[in-house]
Amino acid sequence: MAIEVKDLQYTYSPGLPGETKALDGVSFNIDDGSICGIIGHTGSGKSTLLQALDGLIKPSDGEIIIDGISLTDKETSLVDVRKRVGIVFQYPEYQLFEETVAKDVSFGPSNLGLEGDELEAAVRSSIELVGLDYERIKDKSPFELSGGQKRRVAIAGVIAMNPGILILDEPTAGLDPTAHKEILSMVKRIHETRNIIIVFVSHNMGDVADMCDKVLVMNEGRIILDGTPRYVFGQKDVLDEIGLGVTPAAEIVGRIRERIPEIDSDVLSMEEAAASLAEFIKRKRS
Amino acid sequence: MIRDITLGQYFPAGSIIHSLDARTKILGTLLFVIELFVVDSFFGFAVLATFLAAIIAASKVPVKFIFRGLTPVFAIILFTFVINLFMSPGRVLWHWWFLTITVEGVRRAFFMAVRLVLLIIGSSMLTLCTKPIQLTDGLEKLLKPFKAIGVPSHEIALMMTIALRFIPTLMEEADKIIKAQQARGADFESGNIFRRGKALIPILIPLFVSSFRIAQELALAMEARCYNGGGGRTRMNEIHFARRDALAGVLMAASLGAAIAIRIL
Numbered sequence: 001m002a003i004e005v006k007d008l009q010y011t012y013s014p015g016l017p018g019e020t021k022a023l024d025g026v027s028f029n030i031d032d033g034s035i036c037g038i039i040g041h042t043g044s045g046k047s048t049l050l051q052a053l054d055g056l057i058k059p060s061d062g063e064i065i066i067d068g069i070s071l072t073d074k075e076t077s078l079v080d081v082r083k084r085v086g087i088v089f090q091y092p093e094y095q096l097f098e099e100t101v102a103k104d105v106s107f108g109p110s111n112l113g114l115e116g117d118e119l120e121a122a123v124r125s126s127i128e129l130v131g132l133d134y135e136r137i138k139d140k141s142p143f144e145l146s147g148g149q150k151r152r153v154a155i156a157g158v159i160a161m162n163p164g165i166l167i168l169d170e171p172t173a174g175l176d177p178t179a180h181k182e183i184l185s186m187v188k189r190i191h192e193t194r195n196i197i198i199v200f201v202s203h204n205m206g207d208v209a210d211m212c213d214k215v216l217v218m219n220e221g222r223i224i225l226d227g228t229p230r231y232v233f234g235q236k237d238v239l240d241e242i243g244l245g246v247t248p249a250a251e252i253v254g255r256i257r258e259r260i261p262e263i264d265s266d267v268l269s270m271e272e273a274a275a276s277l278a279e280f281i282k283r284k285r286s
Numbered sequence: 287m288i289r290d291i292t293l294g295q296y297f298p299a300g301s302i303i304h305s306l307d308a309r310t311k312i313l314g315t316l317l318f319v320i321e322l323f324v325v326d327s328f329f330g331f332a333v334l335a336t337f338l339a340a341i342i343a344a345s346k347v348p349v350k351f352i353f354r355g356l357t358p359v360f361a362i363i364l365f366t367f368v369i370n371l372f373m374s375p376g377r378v379l380w381h382w383w384f385l386t387i388t389v390e391g392v393r394r395a396f397f398m399a400v401r402l403v404l405l406i407i408g409s410s411m412l413t414l415c416t417k418p419i420q421l422t423d424g425l426e427k428l429l430k431p432f433k434a435i436g437v438p439s440h441e442i443a444l445m446m447t448i449a450l451r452f453i454p455t456l457m458e459e460a461d462k463i464i465k466a467q468q469a470r471g472a473d474f475e476s477g478n479i480f481r482r483g484k485a486l487i488p489i490l491i492p493l494f495v496s497s498f499r500i501a502q503e504l505a506l507a508m509e510a511r512c513y514n515g516g517g518g519r520t521r522m523n524e525i526h527f528a529r530r531d532a533l534a535g536v537l538m539a540a541s542l543g544a545a546i547a548i549r550i551l
Contacts, residue, residue, distance in 0.1 A: 056465050079471070087469045095466040097491035107488065111471030143495070157470060 001067040001084065001164035001197060003030040003053070008062035010048050022048040023059065024221035030214065035191055035198045037208035037229070039244060040218030046201050049218070050167050053199070055081040067164060083112060086163030090170050092154035093147065101127070101145075101153050102138035108161040126160040127153070129193060131186055148179035152186070159190060165197040166190065172202070184211065205247045209233055209268045217244070233268055249273040295355070295454065297414045302530065303345040304415045308424025310531040314538050315412040321545035322401055322408070330548040331400050337541050338408055347414050355410055356403070363402050370395035413450065422447040423525050426516070440516025448504070456497060463492045 010023040022045045030036045040046050051057045052064060055071050055078050064071040067084050086108075089095070098104035105123045106114075114122055127134045130152040137145075142153055151171070159166065168187065172180045184207060191198050202208050208215055208229065215232040217225035219242045225232045233239070233246045236254065245251065249270045256277075257263050264276040298304075303311070321334055342349060376390030413421070422443045429439030464474075467488045474485050 051465065054469050056468060082469065082471050087466075089462065089466050089469075092466065094496055095463055095470075095488075095492050097488050107467075107472075108470035111473065161471065 002032050003028075003165065003197065003199075004063075004065040005029070005053075006063040006065075008049070008052060008064065009060045010045075010052060010057065011060055012048075014060070021221050023052070023062075026062070026218075026221070026223055028216055028223055028226055030197055030199065033195055033197065034214055035187075035200060035212045036214040036216065037212035038199065038201045038216045038218060039203070039205065039208055041243070044218040045221040046218055047169060050087060050169055050199070050201065053165075053167060054085045054087045056087075079112070082163075083161070084163060085165045085167065086158040086161050087167040088155050088158050088169065088171060090173055091151075092158075092171075093142075093150035096142040096150060096154060096157075099141060100139050101142050104142050104153060105157045105160050108157050112161055122160045122162065123156075126156040129159060129186075129190055130156045131182065131189070132156070148175060148182065151175070151179075151183070155186075159194070162194075163196065165199065167199045169201045170203065171200070172204070172207070187211065205233070205245060206249070206269075209247045217242075229268055230266070234266065253277075295413065296417055297347045297351060299346040299415075301344060301346040301415070303341060303411075305530070306415075306534055307525055307527050307531045308416050308420040309428055309525070310527070310534050311412055311416055312421070312424050312428060314534065315409055317538050317542055318408045319405060321542055322405055324542075324545045324549050326549060328397070328400070330545060331404065333544060333548060334404060334541075335400075338404060338411070341411060342407075345411065345415050347411075352407060352410065352414065356406060359406055363399055366402065367395045367399045370398050418447050418450050420525065421450070423521065427525070440519075444516070452497075452500070455500065456493070459496050459500075460489065460493055463489050463496070 006027050008023050008026040010021075012020045012022055024045075026045070026049060038046050038049070048057065052059050053066070053071075055076075059072060062072065066081070069076055069080060069084075071081055096104050098107065102123055105127060106119055109119055109122045123138075124134045127137065132149065132152055137149075137153075142150060145153065155168075155171070171187065172183050175183060187198060187200065188211065190196070200208070200211060212229055215225070215227065215229050216223050217232060217239070224242070225235055225238060233250055236246055236250070239246055246254070247268055249267050249272065250265075253263060253265060253267050253273050253276065257265060260280070263280050267273045267276055318334070318338070322331075325331060325334065342352065371387055371391050372385055374388050374391035374394050376388035378386055379389050379392065380387040416424070425446060426439050426443035429437055429442060433439050468474075472485060472488055474482065477485070
């Protein structure tokens, strides 16, 4: 499964005083099995793009092709799209509504026509995949769980539909550091087990560099950078100009380089920063 | 789609209508509503519609924006139209099986539809041209004389502001929840009325839970800013009647006079 987006346009309230161009000629490709990070400020068009990818809004112009089917084609049934694409919105825990966790998670798959044992198997495997104990949690009310657990249940509700593409809009927003780490490792686990495309929106540059093998940078409805994390976070000037910044490790190394320019600037993670500093010290001593 | 509902929204345009005292506008709207029920002929409606059109023109609010707010209430108008069309006794105009249209029915259906449309546009002009905060201040001042007989004017005004303020918030929240459930394959458009009703549960429950959460957060935020009722509270911008309000008052009185005259003559 792959995603292909060509020259996407979207305008909110066209012809009215509140008219805003949310997407202005967005084009990119995402290959099968990759994790793609999207970064950009609030209002840069990220959420609009994600909604267009799931057919929730109709773009004014352009084309989206997922797994060979065109979303922008009028003939395409939305059920076919939703079988392929699962989207987890920000604060997904606010969409929970059923009496029990198991019932809530089965809402999506049963809408796609799953029944009986097949349905239960899908619910069980997705609850286990998000790191919860199926037997202990299935009969609980989703409203009595903790914040982190609620979010996992909501994510399980989307992966239970077995999508080939999973879109996560800031899955770690508003969580404490422990829950934050757990959600990230959960995303990695989902990616490894199901081998699906993951599209991941975040404001945390460290997470994006750490998780993704492709990064898209959005600004004012356009994609201004598209490439590997190493390439994207190497464009410090561009990122600084739109006020996004680089990863914490690159930031630290950048500050040190202001004093000691000989240090290698090509770092993303803390490990790489440590290695490049160690190497510099070694060189100095010898 | 759901975001397009403009009912209860404020539209900043800085016109003469916007700069009127909120009390003038509240009383004016009230008078307009009364006039709508005073007149009993299409000629009367035409006069009132002209009056309303003049106000809309003076307010500089785009007509398109006002009518877009009407689309959701259109269903209600259509419903009353159909009920009136088929349920009025009188001279039979057309008959088929159990459906009967009478001359009186046609007249009444159009009559009620026009009245409803004018009513909704007229009252939405109030919120379109008045900032919520001014609306509250105005309402509170208008209700003040009734405090003597135990009317909690401040509380009523505050409740109204919060209700108005929450319309767009809840719309946005509903929009988010609808999209999230659609993404999970929920279908709101097909099936019979029972299936459709049942399809609303995944939206209504989260919306209900969210509104409690938002209300709780608002209550805490108000307490954190030491809100403890209206007693002894002062205002940064006191509202005052100006000459233009007197002029508006004269116009309002004239329109009421006209409405009564049309009714009697």
